[in-house]
Amino acid sequence: MAKSAALVTAILVAGGLAASATFAAQPDAGGVAALMRQPAVKAALEAAKAGEPQTIADQIRFCEVPAVEFKEQARAEVLKKEFEALGLQNVHIDRAGNVLGDRPGRSARPHLFWAAHLDTVFPEGTDVHVRREGTVLHGPGIGDDCRGLAVMVAMVRAMNTAHVQTEGTITFVADVGEEGLGDLRGMKGLFADHKGDIDRFVSMDGTGLGIVNTAVGSHRYRVTYTGPGGHSFGAFGLANPIHALGRAIAKIADFQVPKTPKTTFNVGRIGGGTSVNSISASAWMEIDMRSRDQQALADVDAKFHKAVQDALTEENARWGTPGVLKVDVKLIGDRPAGHTAPDAPIVKTALAVTQALGFQTRLGEASTDSNVPMSLGIPAITIGSGGAGKGAHSPLEQFDTADSWQGTQRNTLLAIALAEK
Numbered sequence: 001m002a003k004s005a006a007l008v009t010a011i012l013v014a015g016g017l018a019a020s021a022t023f024a025a026q027p028d029a030g031g032v033a034a035l036m037r038q039p040a041v042k043a044a045l046e047a048a049k050a051g052e053p054q055t056i057a058d059q060i061r062f063c064e065v066p067a068v069e070f071k072e073q074a075r076a077e078v079l080k081k082e083f084e085a086l087g088l089q090n091v092h093i094d095r096a097g098n099v100l101g102d103r104p105g106r107s108a109r110p111h112l113f114w115a116a117h118l119d120t121v122f123p124e125g126t127d128v129h130v131r132r133e134g135t136v137l138h139g140p141g142i143g144d145d146c147r148g149l150a151v152m153v154a155m156v157r158a159m160n161t162a163h164v165q166t167e168g169t170i171t172f173v174a175d176v177g178e179e180g181l182g183d184l185r186g187m188k189g190l191f192a193d194h195k196g197d198i199d200r201f202v203s204m205d206g207t208g209l210g211i212v213n214t215a216v217g218s219h220r221y222r223v224t225y226t227g228p229g230g231h232s233f234g235a236f237g238l239a240n241p242i243h244a245l246g247r248a249i250a251k252i253a254d255f256q257v258p259k260t261p262k263t264t265f266n267v268g269r270i271g272g273g274t275s276v277n278s279i280s281a282s283a284w285m286e287i288d289m290r291s292r293d294q295q296a297l298a299d300v301d302a303k304f305h306k307a308v309q310d311a312l313t314e315e316n317a318r319w320g321t322p323g324v325l326k327v328d329v330k331l332i333g334d335r336p337a338g339h340t341a342p343d344a345p346i347v348k349t350a351l352a353v354t355q356a357l358g359f360q361t362r363l364g365e366a367s368t369d370s371n372v373p374m375s376l377g378i379p380a381i382t383i384g385s386g387g388a389g390k391g392a393h394s395p396l397e398q399f400d401t402a403d404s405w406q407g408t409q410r411n412t413l414l415a416i417a418l419a420e421k
């Protein structure tokens with residue numbers, strides 16, 4: 001943890017602040033209106049809307065290629081081919097597994113990075129076939145984030161069709177490791193590789209037209225209690241890892257946390273033991289804690305560590321066998337918290353673009369790829385890609401395509417606007 005904090009500071013000094021100071025201004029409402037009067041931009045917005053059937057077909061096609069966490073290669077290859085076919089430059093897969101492609105502007109800067117994530121939360125072997133029912137698509141990952149991937153491709157297609165020449169350069173990224181134990185490894189790798197080169201960042205994640213400007217941070221741990229184990233009758237009197245785990249969970253369940261800033265905790269998985277008539281040799285749990293406030297996150301984190309240690313002491317003391325049980329606490333997820341101010345130029349431009357097209361939006365908070373740039377002080381937001389989603393992260397996930405073109409169109413205009421000085 002200390003290491004990653006040091007890295008964050010180093011990147012901030014090396015690139016984030018300097019870059020954002022150079023390219024702080026972006027189109028306001030007036031600038032957006034002027035952009036929309038340009039014939040090429042107008043044509044791109046029309047193409048974005050007219051191309052929606054193709055966008056939806058892409059969304060289905062990408063989603064039917066499995067992309068399990070840490071095994072995103074197959075879907076990455078599909079996006080790489082897509083980027084090449086669209087004529088993006090310097091198309092490649094980086095060290096982390098992200099697919100990158102540049103659409104050069106008149107100048108290199110401002111350099112806008114525009115991402116959607118490849119990975120899903122579903123285990124290997126999940127049926128990824130997409131079923132259509134009227135306007136609704138059913139399939140795991142169909143909204144989160146096959147929608148983002150399809151809209152990314154649609155945006156480039158619309159800009160190409162209309163021969164839009166942006167001022168700055170846009171690098172499109174289909175990234176890995178956004179979900180679960182991926183721990184934002186795609187973004188951590190991207191921002192480590194492009195220090196000082198990223199002026200603005202937008203992630204398209206999921207559905208609707210919302211704008212996330214607050215990054216909820218999270219800490220995740222795997223806790224394992226171990227002991228000698230033995231026969232439930234014959235070895236009775238031995239401290240029990242499962243009982244220690246139960247003590248810890250009972251303490252965690254009673255944690256008091258602030259409502260504002262919203263701070264949460266959840267024991268999401270538990271396991272251990274071999275049979276009903278054995279004192280187990282081990283027991284484990286996985287816990288997730290979140291807050292948009294680093295201090296509140298640190299506070300609940302401290303409570304968690306104390307609960308785990310106290311449970312260990314109590315279980316050992318219960319049987320008068322200090323030191324018999326041991327505990328291992330492993331950090332398995334560390335997503336930094338961060339914030340882009342509501343009056344930051346990138347947020348104002350996103351609001352102005354959405355309003356100029358006559359659509360509704362609102363600001364929100366979430367844990368997304370933007371956590372990384374926000375924690376580094378680089379202007380960043382995460383936005384929806386249109387349509388209406390239900391049941392994200394469940395096998396019953398669905399996506400309603402009614403008016404989903406609005407997302408494609410809004411995001412196309414936003415990319416053009418954010419590539420302006």
Ligand SMILES: [Zn+2]
Nearest residue numbers: 144145205206
């Ligand atoms: Zn997502």
